[in-house]
Amino acid sequence: MNCFPWAKDSAKKSKNNKMKYKSLDQDQPKSLLDTQKVAPAKIDMKxxxxxxxxxxxxxxxxxxxxxxxxxxxxxxxxxxxxxxxxxxxxxxxxxxxxxxxxxxxxxxxxxxxxxxxxxxxxxxxxxxxxxxxxxxxxxxxxxxxxxxxxxxxxxxxxxxxxxxxxxYMSLGSLEKYLYGHKRKTLDWNTRMKIAAGAARGLEYLHDKLNPPIIYRDLKSSNLLLGEDFHPKLSDFGLAKVGPTGTNTHVSTRVMGTEGYCAPEYAMTGQLTFKSDIYSFGVFLLEILTGRKAIDSKRPSKEQNLVDWARPLLRDRKNIYHMVDPELRGQYPPKQLYKAFATALICVQEQPSTRPRVSEVAKALDHIVSQLYTPQSPPAQTTPEIPVIS
The missing domain is CATH 3.30.200.20 (Phosphorylase Kinase; domain 1)
Known part of the structure; x- marks a missing residue:
């Protein structure tokens, strides 16, 4: 799916690099498919x-x-x-x-x-x-x-x-648990476990794999859950070999899902690892707020999750109005702040101000390590949130 609903699939494709996939340096083809052209599927083929x-x-x-x-x-x-x-x-x-x-x-x-x-x-x-x-x-x-x-x-x-x-992932997609009838099953510890696991999967693609890969389609519907809510990224049809050497980006046709695409990628078609970080920030906001990336059923100023969240997160008092009501106040205030701060810095408009995925994974792993025990009544401490412009 394109980043914008009005974008047509018939948009011009960039020319493929016809060089054979012999090396892993900066001259390698930028798509995993640039070495071959595959015939379209037809049921009545000879x-x-x-x-x-x-x-x-x-x-x-x-x-x-x-x-x-x-x-x-x-x-x-x-x-x-x-x-x-x-x-x-x-x-x-x-x-x-x-x-x-x-x-x-x-x-x-x-x-x-x-x-x-x-x-x-x-x-x-x-x-x-x-x-x-x-x-x-x-x-x-x-x-x-x-x-x-x-x-x-x-x-x-x-x-x-x-x-x-x-x-087979027995529990299905995260999307069903965030927006379906199973919402109440996602407590604070489970949500953070899912977010941290997704970050580790993305870190592997960016930093551990050779050649590195830009996922390009990170969203709640592509995060599958196994037993005990073990998270796994799925659906790699839009994956792209990332820039290497002195290259800073990959130029490609804009693809992805509306609401998750980094603004600079949507405007220029220049894909970077920071494009995935933006998508991850949207994904983390979904987990924290229980809101969809794009929700046309909400008031016009609240339909885009990032546009709604950014100004609110500049005031420390707002996070308790933003957190998913299904958590019913059962979360650790300091860790909630850290999670929202992580999401906010991931969706910064300027790619250079977004963190590396390793930093995101480290921050979320730390939150997960602080296992939360539900309290009655819920804690009401209000931590300070720094302004991040």
């Missing part, structure tokens, strides 16, 4: 076209598995036959429907040979949109290995179909 398409996707995966150093063996994914995934989902029975993922429907499945529960994303077959994102996600997840990133079990590209098979 057998030779189907074979060619499957070969192209497989070749892309092999190219990426050839880089990444230590990650190569960790991220091995399995090629499934279409029949295996049909069996796993009972022919994609709607009783197994989990929801809509990036560019396709997601179904719960059970692999017959191992008994493993999985989530299977089926790319929309009518039209070409999403094919590029499918391959990028497949290639990205074949490289990464981190406890806060969703695991890719495998893929299938048979019969004109394109499917991705992920580990």
């Amino acid at each position: 057998e030779d076209a189907k074979d060619a398409e499957q070969s192209a996707v497989t070749n892309d995966l092999e190219v990426v598995e050839g880089v990444g150093g230590d990650h190569k063996e960790k991220g091995k994914s399995r090629s499934f036959k279409l029949s295996e995934l049909i069996d796993a989902t009972d022919d994609f029975n709607m009783e197994n429907y989990l929801g809509e993922g990036g560019f396709g429907k997601v179904f719960k499945g059970k692999l017959k040979d191992t008994g493993e529960l999985v989530a299977i994303k089926q790319l929309d077959s009518d039209g070409t949109q999403g094919v590029r994102e499918f391959v990028i996600e497949m290639m990205t997840l074949s490289l990464v290995d981190h406890p806060n990133l969703v695991k890719l079990v495998g893929y299938s590209v048979e019969g004109g179909q394109k499917l991705l098979v992920y580990e």
